Amino acid sequence: AQSVTQLDSHVSVSEGTPVLLRCNYSSSYSPSLFWYVQHPNKGLQLLLKYTSAATLVKGINGFEAEFKKSETSFHLTKPSAHMSDAAEYFCVVSGLSGNTPLVFGKGTRLSVIA
Amino acid sequence: NAGVTQTPKFRVLKTGQSMTLLCAQDMNHEYMYWYRQDPGMGLRLIHYSVGEGTTAKGEVPDGYNVSRLKKQNFLLGLESAAPSQTSVYFCASKEMRISYNEQFFGPGTRLTVL
Numbered sequence: 616a617q618s619v620t621q622l623d624s625h626v627s628v629s630e631g632t633p634v635l636l637r638c639n640y641s642s643s644y645s646p647s648l649f650w651y652v653q654h655p656n657k658g659l660q661l662l663l664k665y666t667s668a669a670t671l672v673k674g675i676n677g678f679e680a681e682f683k684k685s686e687t688s689f690h691l692t693k694p695s696a697h698m699s700d701a702a703e704y705f706c707v708v709s710g711l712s713g714n715t716p717l718v719f720g721k722g723t724r725l726s727v728i729a
Numbered sequence: 730n731a732g733v734t735q736t737p738k739f740r741v742l743k744t745g746q747s748m749t750l751l752c753a754q755d756m757n758h759e760y761m762y763w764y765r766q767d768p769g770m771g772l773r774l775i776h777y778s779v780g781e782g783t784t785a786k787g788e789v790p791d792g793y794n795v796s797r798l799k800k801q802n803f804l805l806g807l808e809s810a811a812p813s814q815t816s817v818y819f820c821a822s823k824e825m826r827i828s829y830n831e832q833f834f835g836p837g838t839r840l841t842v843l
Binding site: 624649651657658659660661664705716717719720721722 | 762764769770771772773774777787819821831832834835836837
């Protein structure tokens with residue numbers, strides 16, 4: 616069985632400061648990991664994905680995440696927050712098997728203060 | 730190329746009424762999924778399909794039925810709506826390649842059951 620734990624339900628940062636959204640996963644085999652972003656009243660957009668290639672994954676809008684197998688973590692970071700980054704972020708895990716459904720974390724709401 | 734579309738965008742039902750949500754994708758994807766999103770719960774899988782004519786239960790299937798008569802369409806039905814089914818519903822699709830597990834999401838349907 617697979618599971619995802621997002622360690623913070625809400626993170627607040629000042630504009631221009633670094634962003635860290637934490638995610639731990641549990642998987643009985645080598646997982647695929649994703650971060651999705653959801654802006655208010657919008658659908659989900661893929662930020663980045665890890666699929667057993669490079670452990671440091673770069674995504675859109677300056678976000679990146681590092682897969683750390685020893686820590687079972689896949690934290691999302693960004694060097695400098697922008698007001699437009701305010702949104703809900705979901706960490707997601709899936710096995711490499713083609714028909715394995717995604718398992719979502721409960722989400723982290725990021726607020727950016729001017 | 731519209732991607733994944735959902736109809737309708739909003740709906741209000743009375744308890745006991747029935748309705749069908751339509752999901753359509755034009756990417757020739759084999760796999761399709763229905764999720765519901767509730768505050769603080771992330772997205773939870775209701776039902777999914779790994780091909781035309783096939784369906785399977787997800788994490789929260791009770792009170793819902795689905796059909797996949799055509800590859801491009803995935804229907805979610807509520808036979809007798811209950812207030813507990815008030816939620817935002819997302820459809821997603823994915824291609825079949827084992828090494829590529831990204832799901833593409835529709836814009837969502839906001840359903841209120843009174």
